Amino acid sequence: MTTGKRRAPAGAAVLRDDITTAIRRALMQELAAVGYGRLSIEAVARRAGVSKTAIYRRWNSKLDLVLEVVAAAATGKLPALDTGTLRGDLELLFQAVAHALRHPLASQIIPDLLAEAARNPSIDQTLQKVLRVRQQEIGGRLIGRAVQRGELPPGTDPEAAVDLIVGPLYWRLAIARTPLTDAYLGTLVEAVATGLGAGGGVPRPRDAVA
Amino acid sequence: MTTGKRRAPAGAAVLRDDITTAIRRALMQELAAVGYGRLSIEAVARRAGVSKTAIYRRWNSKLDLVLEVVAAAATGKLPALDTGTLRGDLELLFQAVAHALRHPLASQIIPDLLAEAARNPSIDQTLQKVLRVRQQEIGGRLIGRAVQRGELPPGTDPEAAVDLIVGPLYWRLAIARTPLTDAYLGTLVEAVATGLGAGGGVPRPRDAVA
DNA sequence: ACACGTCGGGACGCAACCGTACCGTCGTTG
DNA sequence: CAACGACGGTACGGTTGCGTCCCGACGTGT
Secondary structure (H helix, E strand, O other): OOOOOOOOOOOEOEOOHHHHHHHHHHHHHHHHHHHHHHOOHHHHHHHHOOOHHHHHOOOOOHHHHHHHHHHHHHOOOOOOOOOOOHHHHHHHHHHHHHHHHHOHHHHHHHHHHHHHHOOOHHHHHHHHHHHHHHHHHHHHHHHHHHHHHOOOOOOOOHHHHHHHHHHHHHHHHHHOOOOOEHHHHHHHHHHHHHHHHHOOOOOOOOOEOO | OOOOOOOOOOOEOEOOHHHHHHHHHHHHHHHHHHHHHHOOHHHHHHHHOOOHHHHHOOOOOHHHHHHHHHHHHHOOOOOOOOOOOHHHHHHHHHHHHHHHHHOHHHHHHHHHHHHHHOOOHHHHHHHHHHHHHHHHHHHHHHHHHHHHHOOOOOOOOHHHHHHHHHHHHHHHHHHOOOOOEHHHHHHHHHHHHHHHHHOOOOOOOOOEOO
């Protein structure tokens, strides 16, 4: 690509990091632009200003590329998240989730891949690791501390609590794409905190309706 | 397609309804199977047992087909939904939403199209009509009645309430694809009801953070 | 009885993409 | 300073899809 005058300077006998990161960046942008369904290696190569060959030297296939890059991008740092009160923890967590979902790329890529996960086991598995398991870990610790403090009843189910926390934020930011207000966040904290305590704890799943 | 012996009996000088509905059904199934991104008219025709020509006689293009069929499928009936109490209304509403999201086709198609809506204005517009506007209507009436009864403070924002209702259910059923329990539904009703009333009402959006 | 127009089937030209295989170039590593 | 191997570029054969067009067959409405 880039039909220049003669030839652009090439690399050497080692995989160049700048080219690797250019591919990663281009993949994320392309994924946001057209989604996984329409994703093409050629478009990624074009966008990265890189030859297709350079991509196939690093990854075996489209799926390989997506899984590795997305997993790497999602596996980031996260705060300590221990303020001493349930409401404080919730507020921090909400801010973190909201911050992540406000990234334009993330808010396009995540719903797309989550939809794709429903029909692609490899993607499903990867997302389970980098999204849901992390959420459950964080949520579990958060709920556990609140129970120890006596802020929540002992039977509280962390899994359900996470749904209650992530669900509205995800719906509003990623699906409805409605602007988020501080007031809304505050109310959400209040609703989740009181809601979790209200029912005498969220019982564990038993009689499945589905 | 269907390279038979000679020729199957054909129709007459009028669009046959059975073929039209076969196309509609095939489109929904194909949409669930591969998503909008990979959707192909040829696959729809194959699945419907119909020639491509038959599809193009009815719709101009892929997008036309999808928009019309999806809108028609989503524009269904909905219950009266007025039990006399906030918790009763919420429970009915949750059951209805949960029922809709348990349809295998719906739970595949809806997240896919919602993700696609982020980059396709036509799809976005259609979904806004058949999903979000309906939700806001229903939620608005529900909240309005609760406010009149004094169950909720007057300032309660119906839009935020809908997010609070739909979000967790959508996340659990369409994204996490976790089985839904009666107990979970009950707790959700409790959490939303108390949560909405807790903060002295959900204020309207003002200082957007995004 | 007859024209109308849909039916399946097939082919069309065009475009895009997959994954692989070659080049000749050229920087890095030892 | 020499060998290694990644680099861009290009081409390959095969597949898939788009949207259009033509055909002969045939059932329906007038």
